[in-house]
Amino acid sequence: MITLVRTNSTNKDFIKLVKDLDSFLAVTDGEDHAFYNQFNQLDTIKHVLVIYSNKIPVACGAIKQFDTTTVEIKRMFTSQQARGKGLASKVLLELEKWASELNYKRCVLETGIRQIEAIGLYKKNMYVIIENYGQYAGIEESLCFEKIIIK
Numbered sequence: 001m002i003t004l005v006r007t008n009s010t011n012k013d014f015i016k017l018v019k020d021l022d023s024f025l026a027v028t029d030g031e032d033h034a035f036y037n038q039f040n041q042l043d044t045i046k047h048v049l050v051i052y053s054n055k056i057p058v059a060c061g062a063i064k065q066f067d068t069t070t071v072e073i074k075r076m077f078t079s080q081q082a083r084g085k086g087l088a089s090k091v092l093l094e095l096e097k098w099a100s101e102l103n104y105k106r107c108v109l110e111t112g113i114r115q116i117e118a119i120g121l122y123k124k125n126m127y128v129i130i131e132n133y134g135q136y137a138g139i140e141e142s143l144c145f146e147k148i149i150i151k
């Protein structure tokens with residue numbers, strides 16, 4: 001049984017999943033991980049989604065205000081044992097829905113060029129590549145995406 005829970009960044013299951021995410025990224029991003037990690041502090045994230053499978057936390061994601069009309073998708077992760085079941089798309093779609101309910105019009109996100117599965121996920125869910133924004137401008141290892149969300 002799959003359950004989606006809207007929560008915040010103090011949720012202990014979210015924190016555990018994020019630690020797993022950081023461990024995964026430390027391997028895939030290598031020495032670049034420290035650069036990216038500085039932009040992922042949990043205290044600035046107020047809208048978090050955790051997916052449970054049979055009461056076990058297996059996937060997460062969050063949105064954070066980017067500007068008055070835009071949210072940034074943050075901390076997307078699916079645990080190794082739960083991959084390949086469409087949970088990441090469920091997280092993404094629920095975050096988009098939540099953002100729309102909060103009257104945002106657009107989602108943006110950044111992922112690393114080595115995150116092949118993430119890039120595929122975002123393209124499959126109709127995100128388009130944009131020029132790197134903010135702190136990612138000029139960073140060759142970053143790939144930024146956006147999606148216009150409609151109510």
